[in-house]
Amino acid sequence: MSAAASLPHDAARQHVSGSARYVDDIPTPQGTLHLAFGLSSCAAGQIRSVDLSAVRACPGVHLVLEAKDLPHANDVSPSAHDEPLLADGQVHYAGQPIFLVVAESHHLARRAARLAKIEITAEPALLTIEQALAAESRFEDGPRIYTKGTPQSAMKGVIHRLQGQINLGGQEHFYLEGQAALALPGDHGDMVIHSSTQHPTEIQHKVAEALNIAQHAVRVEVRRMGGGFGGKESQGNALAVACALAASFTGRPCKMRYDRDDDFIITGKRHDCRIDYDVGFDDSGRVQALEFTHYFRCGWALDLSLPVADRAMLHADNAYDLPHVKITSHRLKTNTQSATAFRGFGGPQGMVGIERVMDHIAHSLSCDPAEVRRRNYYPEMSSKPAARPSVTPYQMDVTDFILGDMTESLLQRCDYHARKAEVARWNASHALLKRGIAFSPVKFGISFTLTHLNQAGALVQIYTDGSVLINHGGTEMGQGLFQKLTQVAARSLGAQQAVIRASATDTSKVPNTSATAASSGADLNGMAVQAACDTLIGRLKDHVAAQHGVKPEEITFAEGQVTAPGLVLTWQEVIASAYEARISLSATGFYKTPEIAWDRIKGAG
Incomplete structure (x- = not known):
């Protein structure tokens, strides 16, 4: 089976049959x-x-x-x-x-x-955002603030101005x-x-x-x-x-x-929060100045609240080029469960805030909300190669923005305008039942804001029958990570997918791992697995070259076969031969994400 084939989850049969073993299913010793x-x-x-x-x-x-x-x-x-x-x-x-x-x-x-x-x-228990604010109950001495441009002075010259507030609940x-x-x-x-x-x-x-x-x-x-x-x-x-x-x-x-x-x-939940905003914009709906204030209810202990609230600030611009913006974030301590990591890790809260602003602007101008969003996008860098890139509120250059063309394609393919007109006709003739249609972009930062967590290791072992066992620092929670990484190994080694397995994640095999989080599990661990496989392939090519008188660069490993000019071997033959020649069939791999630097105190990186 090809390493590029679309495969089911490696435990799909166990999942649907109820035989997949979880912690509570492990047979326990007597006593x-x-x-x-x-x-x-x-x-x-x-x-x-x-x-x-x-x-x-x-x-x-x-x-x-x-x-x-x-x-x-x-x-x-x-x-x-x-x-x-x-x-x-x-x-x-x-x-x-x-x-x-x-x-x-x-x-x-x-x-x-x-x-x-x-x-x-x-x-007296502090249970609400308002109670915590009144008591100055917080996890940092004061709010954290990101600023781009001069939002206060820019706000004085705006044509239109709106204020609003949105409350976002938590989730289990x-x-x-x-x-x-x-x-x-x-x-x-x-x-x-x-x-x-x-x-x-x-x-x-x-x-x-x-x-x-x-x-x-x-x-x-x-x-x-x-x-x-x-x-x-x-x-x-x-x-x-x-x-x-x-x-x-x-x-x-x-x-x-x-x-x-x-x-x-x-246990903790998603952070519930309140977002206040003050926005100034022109007749086209283009934002000229914007101030956000985030109030995060963090619970009784710190847990991961600081990076969660930080990430909400990092996503507060979403896809929009905001020339003058101030983002203020309060991390409030309350007598509730300690809020914790939850899918998106603060990003959804930040994006909902700016999307609410876009909808508010569109409603006030009676404009199409999708069009207001497009007018506020970061500029397409491909169309202005010599232009200085736009900068986010956290001082990152936006160098590869392609959402404008992507949006045009999406709106055409989904027949947005015709469907929007049909929704309007329906709503005009139905007093109680209403329909709606909406479009919004989503930004997601795939990395940890704590820079040193952006690393991973892997151990790949080949046995004398040609079977391969990989171990890595990622954990499987239904997302198919193990299957993805066996596919990486199959492609990198040129072996059949059927001979490769991923073992349970084990701290005695791969040490000092990062959490499987931030949508980084496949990226980090996949690259570590590939690095280990590359080391093994290098050893195997050198062995085949020395044994058969060919050059290493002439040797190809693919689909369980090893070929070179005038030479065809099976994967199993090469592995058995390498073992007998005392070639190491075990290798570790390591990967660290390049070009990541973040200073959370400065709010820049």
């Missing part, structure tokens, strides 16, 4: 214990007393842990060490874990957790597979963790920190997730750390999964 958190019912307050006697006396309970019982770091934060695994004297949101129950079964642990008697002196990820982890204690205090996570290396770091052991003593394995959407980038830390701690205390395997209601209550 495995199960965990559940005891949660706060109060959004803000001081813990006055905790009576867990009834919990400890419950049949099947082996261990109950509070913050004071933890031997080392009590933190599961991905960023600022401000997120204790178990509340330490104070609660910050309704649903915050206060204690941990370790019992013979999942249901026994959950039932026992409900028997606790906890006294909390409630304090609702991955089909909930949060889950399994910890298996090993020799010398080592720990093997199976986790439903988008970030195995972060799980490794947090477990090592909680147990005060070296990172090489923690191995994290992820075969697949039943969906992630950003909700498993950092939110799996608590379960993995809890299981590792319990396994360390008891010497027994420990497993934890959230019931769906616990998952809803404990």
Whole structure:
């Protein structure tokens, strides 16, 4: 089968038959214990007393842990060490874990957790954006601001001016597979963790920190997730750390999964926010000056809120050349779940803001909204090769903008104008049922704003029968990443797709990985796999050249055959021969994205 063929997901049969194995499906060793958190019912307050006697006396309970019982770091934060695994004297949101129950079964642990008697002196809770603003409750000393041009002075000379506000709600990820982890204690205090996570290396770091052991003593394995959407980038830390701690205390395997209601209550969501805007524009709808103010409700702990809010600012221009613009972003601390990564990672919020502005302008001028958008696009660089490129609000040159021609093609192909006229006719004759049609561009930055995360590694191993096993730092959550990377390997090695497999993501094979996020999984890990394959092909070509008296550049590997002038060999023959000649059939690959530089404090890069 060709490496370029359109193939189904590598686990498609398992998915539809129900045989795909997730963390909760892994056969557990005899004696495995199960965990559940005891949660706060109060959004803000001081813990006055905790009576867990009834919990400890419950049949099947082996261990109950509070913050004071933890031997080392009590933190599961991905960023600022401000997120204790178990509340330490104070609660910050309704649903915050206060204690941990370790019992013979999942249901026994959950039932026992409900028997606790906890006294909390409630304090005023900050739940809304307005309450947080009034209390100056925020994660940075003040708002972050990007400015391009002179928006305040430019606003004074505008022909038309509008103000508005849009409120964007949060979202629950609702991955089909909930949060889950399994910890298996090993020799010398080592720990093997199976986790439903988008970030195995972060799980490794947090477990090592909680147990005060070296990172090489923690191995994290992820075969697949039943969906992630950003909700498993950092939110799996608590379960993995809890299981590792319990396994360390008891010497027994420990497993934890959230019931769906616990998952809803404990874990973070998409950041909800409010966006205020003040825009000035001319008679054609071209924006002359614009001021945005973003108010992000981040929750009780920092998590990934700063880069999420940053990315909203980076997407606030979307596809539009704004000559004078100011973007102000408030990151507000509230007594709610810590909002976290969610598909788009702040980008959707930023783009919805500017798209609302475009619609508001079009409505006020009675113009076609699609046309107003086109008039505000960045200029096509292909038509002005000598012109100085336009610059985004974050000081990046726009050098390859092609959306103008693309928009023209899309509007023609979808018959936009005829359909818009039909919508108008329908709406004129129907008082209650209305129709609509809309067009809008979408920009998405495919990289991490934390520059050092834009790297990946891979390990590719060829066995003596010609089969190939690849391991990489990306995680599979239904998006087909493993199949994509086996296709990269098949193309790079010139081998048949059928002989190549991707193994479960494993921190002991590829270290120091980045999260599978920012739409970068295939880009980063694919290039790392290709680099490893290129190394192997170089060795194999040198071997075939020396053995058969041909030049390396004359040798071609394709579709399982190796050819050169006067020579035809099978892939398996070459591999067997290389092994016998003591040629290394294992290679690592590494990739770092070029031309990326970002200074988040300056807001430039």
